[in-house]
Amino acid sequence: MWVFLSTEVLFFGGMFMTYTLNRSTYPDAFGEASRSIGLPLGTVNTIVLIASSLTMAMSVWASQVGKKKQLTTFLILTLILGTVFLGIKGVEYHEKFVEHHIPGLNYNFEPGASVATNAHTQLFFSLYFAMTGLHALHMIVGAGLLIWLIKQSLRGRFTPEYSTPVDLIGLYWHFVDIVWIFLFPLLYLIDRHR
Amino acid sequence: MYITIFFVLMVCTLLTVYAATLDLNEYFSGLNIIVALAIATLKASLVVLFFMHGKYSPKRTQLVIICSVFWLAIMLFMTMSDYVTRLWS
Numbered sequence: 001m002w003v004f005l006s007t008e009v010l011f012f013g014g015m016f017m018t019y020t021l022n023r024s025t026y027p028d029a030f031g032e033a034s035r036s037i038g039l040p041l042g043t044v045n046t047i048v049l050i051a052s053s054l055t056m057a058m059s060v061w062a063s064q065v066g067k068k069k070q071l072t073t074f075l076i077l078t079l080i081l082g083t084v085f086l087g088i089k090g091v092e093y094h095e096k097f098v099e100h101h102i103p104g105l106n107y108n109f110e111p112g113a114s115v116a117t118n119a120h121t122q123l124f125f126s127l128y129f130a131m132t133g134l135h136a137l138h139m140i141v142g143a144g145l146l147i148w149l150i151k152q153s154l155r156g157r158f159t160p161e162y163s164t165p166v167d168l169i170g171l172y173w174h175f176v177d178i179v180w181i182f183l184f185p186l187l188y189l190i191d192r193h194r
Numbered sequence: 195m196y197i198t199i200f201f202v203l204m205v206c207t208l209l210t211v212y213a214a215t216l217d218l219n220e221y222f223s224g225l226n227i228i229v230a231l232a233i234a235t236l237k238a239s240l241v242v243l244f245f246m247h248g249k250y251s252p253k254r255t256q257l258v259i260i261c262s263v264f265w266l267a268i269m270l271f272m273t274m275s276d277y278v279t280r281l282w283s
Contacts, residue, residue, distance in 0.1 A: 002255055006262040013266045017273055024274070039211070046207050050237075054200040057245040061196070174246045178238045184207075185230040189214035193226070 001168045005175045008138075012179050015131050019186060022123050029120030031191030033109070037128070038095060042188040045088045046180065052081035053177040060170045063153075063163035071166070072153045078173065079146040082139055089136055093129075101125050128187055135183060138176045145169045199244045206237045 023030045059074035100108045102125065109121040149169055152158065158166055210233040218225035242248040248259060 002258045006258060006265075009262040009266055013269060016266075017269055020270055020274060021277060024278075043207065043211055047204065050200065050203050050207065053241060053245055054196055057196045171246055174241050177245075178241050181237045181241070182234050185210055185214070185234050189210065189230055191226075192214040193217040193219075 001171045005171065008175060008179075012131075012134070015127070015134065016182070016186075019127050019131070022127065023186075023190070026120040026123060028191075029117060030124045031194065032117070033101075033121040033124035033128075034188060034190035035192065035194065036099070036101065036109075037188055038092065039188055039192070041088055041092055042184060045085055045092075046184045048081050048085050048088070049177050049180050052078045052085065053174050055081060056170050056173045060163070060166050063158045063166040064160055066160045068153065068156055068158070071158060072150060075146060075150045075153055075166075079143060079150065082143050082146065082173075086136060086139055086143070089132065096125070096129075102129065131183055131187070135176065135179055138179070142169070142173050142176055145172065196245065199240055203237055203240060206233050206240075209233060 055074045055077040059071050059078060062068075062071040062074055096102055097105070100106050101121075103122045107118065107122055107125075109118050113121075146169065149165060152165065210230055213229050213233070214226065216226075218229060222228075242259060248256065
């Protein structure tokens with residue numbers, strides 16, 4: 001699983017590279033665009049996702065000490081927190097839709113924005129949707145895996161001797177959390193002091 | 195215990211949001227992004243070491259982790275140094 005996660009580092013890494021290059025080329029536009037994203041929801045989402053990592057780590061622990069009821073409870077909590085995250089993401093995307101900040105869909109950064117501003121902030125939003133979209137896709141896959149895990153744990157399949165699926169899916173879930181830990185400051189916290 | 199790590203992660207999250215609202219670029223150009231990335235790296239390290247049991251994993255697993263990070267570092271460093279040293283007209 002760690003080797004698979006290495007390939008995921010490559011996968012997301014490419015987008016982080018694109019982000020790095022574009023942000024260094026258009027720092028002011030990126031700052032403006034970032035400031036237009038709602039910070040409270042993003043912060044809440046970060047807290048929710050890190051909490052889901054906690055519950056996931058607790059479920060791995062529960063599987064290793066043979067506490068089957070707690071295992072299922074923590075897995076369900078992880079799934080709920082992950083779904084809350086996706087729900088808040090949906091709300092954020094809707095906000096962007098209403099503000100005409102979705103590239104290609106009647107994009108206009110703000111009334112009276114110049115062509116250059118629109119072009120450069122559109123770069124930010126392309127990256128925003130691509131990166132958070134890819135991340136959300138990984139969350140959805142993770143949610144599916146969690147549903148399978150919950151079903152299996154309800155059948156009592158996991159014991160201290162055999163809890164490998166819980167471990168592996170835990171690693172995957174934590175990785176997706178790490179991606180968000182980097183996405184959050186890079187997308188939401190540019191130039192917030194202005 | 196995981197809960198302690200969780201609280202440290204929470205503190206780091208709130209810290210990074212707070213630091214973003216301060217103009218640190220006054221003191222050192224680019225300090226805001228350095229602080230933000232440093233805090234994010236700390237958070238990610240805590241997750242890898244403790245939630246993902248990286249600290250308690252065999253050496254070969256730790257090697258795989260370090261290699262991924264190293265690869266990312268090379269890509270970012272080499273690509274950026276390529277772009278930054280081009281002479282655009």
